[in-house]
Amino acid sequence: MATEILLEAREDGELPGRFARSAAATSGVSLRTADVPEWFAQRRRAHEFRVRRIPFAQLDRWDFDQETGNLRHRTGRFFTIEGLAVSAADDPTPIWQQPIIVQPEIGILGILAKEFNGILHFLMQAKMEPGNTNLLQLSPTVQATHSNYTGVHDGAPVRYLDYFTQLDRHRVLADVLQSEHGSWFFQKSNRNMIVETDDDVPLDDDFRWLTLGQIGELFRRDNVVNMDARTVLACAPTVHDEAGALDSDTGLLSWLTTERSRQRIRAALVPLDGLDGWTRSDTELDHHREHYFRVVAVAVEAGNREVTAWTQPLIEPDGPGVHAFLCRSFGGVPHLLVNARAEGGLLDAVELGPTVQCQPAYHVDPLTGQRSPFLDAVLRAEPERILYAARHCEEGGRFLRAESRYMVVEADEHEAPTEPPAGYRWVTPGQLASLARYSRYVNVQARTLLAVINTGAVRF
Amino acid sequence: MATEILLEAREDGELPGRFARSAAATSGVSLRTADVPEWFAQRRRAHEFRVRRIPFAQLDRWDFDQETGNLRHRTGRFFTIEGLAVSAADDPTPIWQQPIIVQPEIGILGILAKEFNGILHFLMQAKMEPGNTNLLQLSPTVQATHSNYTGVHDGAPVRYLDYFTQLDRHRVLADVLQSEHGSWFFQKSNRNMIVETDDDVPLDDDFRWLTLGQIGELFRRDNVVNMDARTVLACAPTVHDEAGALDSDTGLLSWLTTERSRQRIRAALVPLDGLDGWTRSDTELDHHREHYFRVVAVAVEAGNREVTAWTQPLIEPDGPGVHAFLCRSFGGVPHLLVNARAEGGLLDAVELGPTVQCQPAYHVDPLTGQRSPFLDAVLRAEPERILYAARHCEEGGRFLRAESRYMVVEADEHEAPTEPPAGYRWVTPGQLASLARYSRYVNVQARTLLAVINTGAVRF
Numbered sequence: 021m022a023t024e025i026l027l028e029a030r031e032d033g034e035l036p037g038r039f040a041r042s043a044a045a046t047s048g049v050s051l052r053t054a055d056v057p058e059w060f061a062q063r064r065r066a067h068e069f070r071v072r073r074i075p076f077a078q079l080d081r082w083d084f085d086q087e088t089g090n091l092r093h094r095t096g097r098f099f100t101i102e103g104l105a106v107s108a109a110d111d112p113t114p115i116w117q118q119p120i121i122v123q124p125e126i127g128i129l130g131i132l133a134k135e136f137n138g139i140l141h142f143l144m145q146a147k148m149e150p151g152n153t154n155l156l157q158l159s160p161t162v163q164a165t166h167s168n169y170t171g172v173h174d175g176a177p178v179r180y181l182d183y184f185t186q187l188d189r190h191r192v193l194a195d196v197l198q199s200e201h202g203s204w205f206f207q208k209s210n211r212n213m214i215v216e217t218d219d220d221v222p223l224d225d226d227f228r229w230l231t232l233g234q235i236g237e238l239f240r241r242d243n244v245v246n247m248d249a250r251t252v253l254a255c256a257p258t259v260h261d262e263a264g265a266l267d268s269d270t271g272l273l274s275w276l277t278t279e280r281s282r283q284r285i286r287a288a289l290v291p292l293d294g295l296d297g298w299t300r301s302d303t304e305l306d307h308h309r310e311h312y313f314r315v316v317a318v319a320v321e322a323g324n325r326e327v328t329a330w331t332q333p334l335i336e337p338d339g340p341g342v343h344a345f346l347c348r349s350f351g352g353v354p355h356l357l358v359n360a361r362a363e364g365g366l367l368d369a370v371e372l373g374p375t376v377q378c379q380p381a382y383h384v385d386p387l388t389g390q391r392s393p394f395l396d397a398v399l400r401a402e403p404e405r406i407l408y409a410a411r412h413c414e415e416g417g418r419f420l421r422a423e424s425r426y427m428v429v430e431a432d433e434h435e436a437p438t439e440p441p442a443g444y445r446w447v448t449p450g451q452l453a454s455l456a457r458y459s460r461y462v463n464v465q466a467r468t469l470l471a472v473i474n475t476g477a478v479r480f
Numbered sequence: 481m482a483t484e485i486l487l488e489a490r491e492d493g494e495l496p497g498r499f500a501r502s503a504a505a506t507s508g509v510s511l512r513t514a515d516v517p518e519w520f521a522q523r524r525r526a527h528e529f530r531v532r533r534i535p536f537a538q539l540d541r542w543d544f545d546q547e548t549g550n551l552r553h554r555t556g557r558f559f560t561i562e563g564l565a566v567s568a569a570d571d572p573t574p575i576w577q578q579p580i581i582v583q584p585e586i587g588i589l590g591i592l593a594k595e596f597n598g599i600l601h602f603l604m605q606a607k608m609e610p611g612n613t614n615l616l617q618l619s620p621t622v623q624a625t626h627s628n629y630t631g632v633h634d635g636a637p638v639r640y641l642d643y644f645t646q647l648d649r650h651r652v653l654a655d656v657l658q659s660e661h662g663s664w665f666f667q668k669s670n671r672n673m674i675v676e677t678d679d680d681v682p683l684d685d686d687f688r689w690l691t692l693g694q695i696g697e698l699f700r701r702d703n704v705v706n707m708d709a710r711t712v713l714a715c716a717p718t719v720h721d722e723a724g725a726l727d728s729d730t731g732l733l734s735w736l737t738t739e740r741s742r743q744r745i746r747a748a749l750v751p752l753d754g755l756d757g758w759t760r761s762d763t764e765l766d767h768h769r770e771h772y773f774r775v776v777a778v779a780v781e782a783g784n785r786e787v788t789a790w791t792q793p794l795i796e797p798d799g800p801g802v803h804a805f806l807c808r809s810f811g812g813v814p815h816l817l818v819n820a821r822a823e824g825g826l827l828d829a830v831e832l833g834p835t836v837q838c839q840p841a842y843h844v845d846p847l848t849g850q851r852s853p854f855l856d857a858v859l860r861a862e863p864e865r866i867l868y869a870a871r872h873c874e875e876g877g878r879f880l881r882a883e884s885r886y887m888v889v890e891a892d893e894h895e896a897p898t899e900p901p902a903g904y905r906w907v908t909p910g911q912l913a914s915l916a917r918y919s920r921y922v923n924v925q926a927r928t929l930l931a932v933i934n935t936g937a938v939r940f
Contacts, residue, residue: 025898027724027811028731030911109584124569126741187734195734197741211741213734257730264487270717271488273917274647274655274673281586281657281671351487367827368919438485451490457733458918459828 035193036259042140042232043258043476049136050229053237056158056244063146063226064156071150074319075302080331082317084300089293091315091333098165099123099418101305101315101333103292104206106364109284117295119305119315120206120365121335121418125166126197129248130184130213132161133193134221134229141229142214143180143221144249149416150320151334153423157246157413158238161227179224183215191216194255197459198467199371201414202363204313204335206289209367209459210248212255232256236475242411243423247468250412254467255457258474260450262353266438267445269454275445276461279360280370283443287364304336312379313337316420334420339381340411341424343465344398346375346431347407347480348446350438354480355446356428357394357436361463371463372455375436375444397435398427405430408478412468426468428478449473449480495653496719502600502692503718503936509596510689513697516618516704523606523686524616531610534779535762540791542777544760549753551775551793558625559583559878561765561775561793563752564666566824569744577755579765579775580666580825581795581878585626586657589708590644590673592621593653594681594689601689602674603640603681604709609876610780611794613883617706617873618698621687639684643675651676654715657919658927659831661874662823664773664795666749669827669919670708672715692716696935702871703883707928710872714927715917718934720910722813726898727905729914735905736921739820740830743903747824764796772839773797776880794880799841800871801884803925804858806835806891807867807940808906810898814940815906816888817854817896821923831923832915835896835904854904857895858887865890868938872928886928888938909933909940 051059076084081094091101100122105114132143147159164178183190193214200208223229230238235253238244267275297307305315319331345356361373375394407428414422440446452470455461462470472478511519536544541554551561560582565574592603607619624638643650653674660668683689690698695713698704727735757767765775779791805816821833835854867888874882900906912930915921922930932938 025726025810027726027813028728029724030722030729030908032728032730124744124746126744128741187738192730192734194730195737197737211737262490264489266485266487268488268492269490270492270652270654270917274652277655277657277671278647281588284584284586286584350485353487448490457730459920461918 035257038140039232039256039258039474043236043474044233045139045231046233046237048139048141048229048231048234050141050223053234056238059228060146060156066225067148068321069148069155070321071155071318073303074317074331076317077302078319078331079317079333082331082333084292088291090291098332101292102206103290103295104287104364105290106285106287109286114296116364117290117297118364119292119295119298121204121208122206122289123165123208127165127210128162128181128184128213129160129210129252130162130215131249131252132180132183132221133214133216134218135216136229139231140216141231142235143227144230144235146226147246149246150318150332151418151420151422152246152413152416153243153421157416158235158244158249159246160249160252163248180221183217184213187215194252194257194457196255196457198251198255199366199460199463201464202366202371204365204419206365207367208365210251212252214252214256232475236477239472239475239477240408240410243413245412247413247415247464250468250471251464253471253474254462256474257457258453260448260453262448262450264351264353265448265451266350266355267447269451272445272447272451276360276370276372279443280368283360283362283370285362285364285369318420335418335422336420337379337422339379341379341422342376342395342398342427343374343424343468344376344427344429345469346394346397346429346436348431348436349480350446353448355448356452357431357440357444358447358452358466360443360445363463366460366463368460371460372452372466373463374466374469377465393441394436397431398429401429407480408472424465426472428469428472495717498600499692499716499718499934503696503934504693505599505691506693506697508599508601508689508691508694510601510683513694516698519688520606520616526685527608528781529608529615530781531615531778533763534777534791536777537762538779538791539777539793542791542793544752548751550751558792561752562666563750563755564747564824565750566745566747569746574756576824577750577757578824579752579755579758579795580749581664581668582666582749583625583668587625587670588622588641588644588673589620589670589712590622590675591709591712592640592643592681593674593676594678595676596689599691600676601691602695603687604690604695606686607706609706610778610792611878611880611882612706612873612876613703613881617876618695618704618709619706620709620712623708640681643677644673647675654712654717654917656715656917658711658715659826659920659923661924662826662831664825664879666825667827668825670711672712674712674716692935696937699932699935699937700868700870703873705872707873707875707924710928710931711924713931713934714922716934717917718913720908720913722908722910724811724813725908725911726810726815727907729911732905732907732911736820736830736832739903740828743820743822743830745822745824745829778880795878795882796880797839797882799839801839801882802836802855802858802887803834803884803928804836804887804889805929806854806857806889806896808891808896809940810906813908815908816912817891817900817904818907818912818926820903820905823923826920826923828920831920832907832912832926833923834926834929837925853901854896857891858889861889867940868932884925886932888929888932
């Protein structure tokens with residue numbers, strides 16, 4: 021061959037340092053962090069946006085299927101709400117039934133990155149979603165369902181989408197399929213991308229360049245950074261300077277393999293009609309005894325979204341969640357207590373979640389029938405032990421005010437022993453970040469907390 | 481805390497060197513490689529073992545379900561044969577229907593390792609399986625379905641099983657869930673384990689300690705190393721000394737994410753009765769036009785298996801397969817041409833397969849309707865370009881004489897361009913080995929070829 025082949029290094033050794041410098045930078049070129057509230061206020065004024073609950077009968081082109089009762093759009097697009105029956109692998113008797121969102125397409129959650137003055141900045145969007153508290157939150161550059169970018173919405177083209185579909189022109193820093201909420205989505209995956217460009221990028225009013233450190237500061241406020249931004253930032257190629265870990269990486273992977281072999285559940289879609297314990301009124305589909313969540317309908321009137329007005333179903337949890345890592349230092353290295361958590365909607369059944377992941381109003385996990393053994397240690401933590409606490413919403417396009425308190429809480433041997441109970445394991449932030457490069461290892465709640473760490477919003 | 485915490489290094493830097501030394505060792509402490517045929521012959525004589533085709537009606541406690549036609553054991557254990565309908569994500573019309581094995585349990589495929597004279601040896605078993613060519617092949621230390629070790633077979637306890645279930649007493653070198661054949665198994669996973677012990681291990685007549693290099697020599701012979709041993713050895717923690725790669729690891733992962741987003745298929749279980757094009761006679765379930773494979777029944781009489789006699793269904797492919805990597809050197813580093821391959825039975829739909837994976841008698845892939853663009857380059861390769869070629873059987877407990885020719889073939893720019901077509905990518909052996917530490921990245925056919933490389937049976 022006459023052409024000379026240039027090989028690449030398998031790992032870009034400079035990339036983690038570039039992310040670390042961006043996390044250390046609390047001011048950027050585009051907007052002061054202190055001015056974000058005013059920018060949000062401007063964008064709110066620029067776009068009319070109202071959300072109101074409606075009866076199911078007022079949904080436009082959404083119907084309950086005559087035969088199955090499944091809630092679906094007449095075009096067959098967007099998503100459906102169907103039933104899920106979860107059972108143990110050895111016993112087909114369902115131990116749990118519930119409605120679940122079915123949306124087999126793979127969406128793109130993408131953040132565009134660019135260096136200004138030697139510091140990586142990230143193009144963040146002030147985006148409204150009907151389910152978000154405050155409606156408008158800090159979102160990725162692109163947040164597109166397959167329907168979005170194939171034009172099912174009949175809306176405007178997705179801005180900056182080409183950066184995430186024409187990858188040979190730019191530099192991919194992260195790109196991985198990750199699961200969404202395993203208790204509300206059936207086997208849903210999204211593509212989590214960070215793409216760097218050298219282009220001169222025209223700046224729309226809804227978009228601003230922020231450093232990782234600025235985003236970290238915003239992480240400390242309630243209901244500012246949306247779920248899609250959080251999961252993408254969890255996949256950032258950060259490296260943590262750690263002298264070692266309680267388990268080697270092989271030991272950690274082996275433990276997860278053991279848990280995946282041990283916690284054997286089967287989940288199957290069933291008709292939404294006739295789910296055990298669930299009843300439908302004109303305005304909601306709810307469990308008549310355990311009010312974990314309900315299915316409702318809303319009408320949305322907006323200016324900056326794909327269409328000017330639409331109606332859609334949403335899932336509304338009954339009360340806020342608490343998702344928390346207990347952390348301890350071993351040999352001078354911080355460790356997080358992860359839980360190998362089975363959820364009916366996860367493709368691979370078990371992923372690593374935070375120490376505590378629950379709605380405290382319902383102390384009992386529907387799958388295991390057990391109360392989290394660490395919930396009290398989180399809820400009763402003295403203020404000086406709380407390294408991080410802020411409320412964040414889950415995906416505002418599917419969930420209505422699904423707020424959770426995300427926390428990182430210091431623990432001691434009494435609260436969280438060095439040898440934790442079955443299903444729990446101590447891992448370092450660096451180990452969790454390494455696993456997040458691969459699909460289906462770190463669940464969406466743990467990814468929010470990993471993003472908190474990656475952006476420097478918590479320091480150990 | 482009074483107790484002192486000792487941290488582990490995240491990666492054991494000495495392990496790859498220990499595997500490399502074992503791969504370089506072509507003689508071991510337990511058996512000369514040249515004496516393996518005589519050992520096999522002894523074990524064959526020690527165990528009566530015959531397999532004969534029988535009509536479905538002679539299956540013991542296996543029935544076709546009245547309602548669905550699914551073939552199942554009366555106890556509900558072991559596995560079932562059901563129908564699979566595969567469709568594109570956007571269009572529910574099935575593009576392909578076929579029978580498929582459903583076995584949701586996670587089995588253990590485990591190889592015990594131990595150092596003798598400073599060299600890692602692996603405890604390999606001479607094990608008979610009804611579907612294997614020659615019946616007896618070199619197998620992992622433990623090859624246990626969940627039914628095996630929970631006693632459903634009413635058979636003898638699985639020898640050496642404790643080494644793979646009481647992990648805190650030994651040293652885990654590899655432990656990862658991997659997919660099985662995506663065209664014949666529905667979402668089947670097995671646990672691939674290599675565990676090192678310092679124990680004095682009593683040696684049963686059916687077992688011998690072999691170095692990786694000895695196993696590599698056996699890999700060059702037809703039908704000696706069974707599929708279960710091959711997939712476990714693919715997960716060995718080997719490191720390849722490579723100066724770089726055409727793509728960085730992030731670039732490779734991003735390409736696979738693109739392919740997983742692009743090749744969107746849906747697969748659903750359906751009743752075995754009424755599969756389009758499939759008809760059942762007294763002795764086989766076959767496609768009346770395309771003879772890819774058929775479902776048959778066999779009776780087994782054996783001495784060294786879990787029970788002394790049993791009957792079971794098997795899947796019998798119609799003619800041998802060809803699974804081959806084209807390879808080229810770029811910048812002095814060997815690269816393999818992988819194919820991001822969608823298969824209906826894979827949990828994550830798309831995994832990395834070899835360049836060519838097909839039954840040449842049926843040139844057309846049922847999913848894509850296309851002929852492999854690289855099949856001719858493999859079939860017509862001059863002998864000096866064939867770096868490796870041997871016939872191996874797929875899993876002999878489920879597949880009847882499912883032989884394939886596994887090959888590694890040198891190619892040039894004309895046969896395999898530096899910029900390959902969509903769906904193909906050049907990766908280094910080191911990149912493939914790194915991915916095999918994680919679940920659902922490298923498919924079972926590519927893992928056989930990776931084991932060939934890991935054991936030194938092919939050198940570039």
